[in-house]
Amino acid sequence: MNKNAAIASAFKLKGKYMNFPHDHFTMSFGQSRDYGIDYREFEKVARLPEGIPLMAIAGVWGDYSNIRCLFLDEDGNGYCRNISGRGGEYIIRELGLNAKDLAVGQLLTAKA
Template sequence: MQFEHTQFTLGFRQALEYGIDYRDYEKVDRLPDGILLMAIAGVWGDYSGIRCLFIDETGQTYRRHITGRAGQYIIRELDLNAKEMEVGQVVVADNG
């Protein structure tokens, strides 16, 4: 999958300019366990929250809201800081 944007973290308006509207993504409290997911973008809502967007192999999209502080926005089931993720990065959640 090709993306026009290269930076993972984007402002809401910036995301819309790339055609990314997270409001249609399924909102989840945890990413699905054991499924390959591709990172699309992290859209800032405010300075303490980021909406991380993912897509699976079937085209299902997921929105995981992460709150953070001191520059750390840890997606627990991935053990990754959302600010360090890359567009197109493939991940697998471990909810165990």
């Protein structure tokens, strides 16, 4: 099974199982590399697409002021949303959530 097929398969299970063997959302670049997650393979977006169910995959720290949040849609398309933070808050505005509070496999839909 190729990587995209495996990801799409994981999405269909609605977050109950992940093909990337990790259980925590935030991680360093080194950890993401060890898990086989490369944020550079995800489309960089300024805003997550509205009304499309997305699965939270990982939040890869760039440094202590930004985090690259990775999401997949049910077609296996990956999105990388770079979030700058302040005072421990890394708010993804279209989700109304702090990126540090996301869980691996969590299903979300961006609002308008």
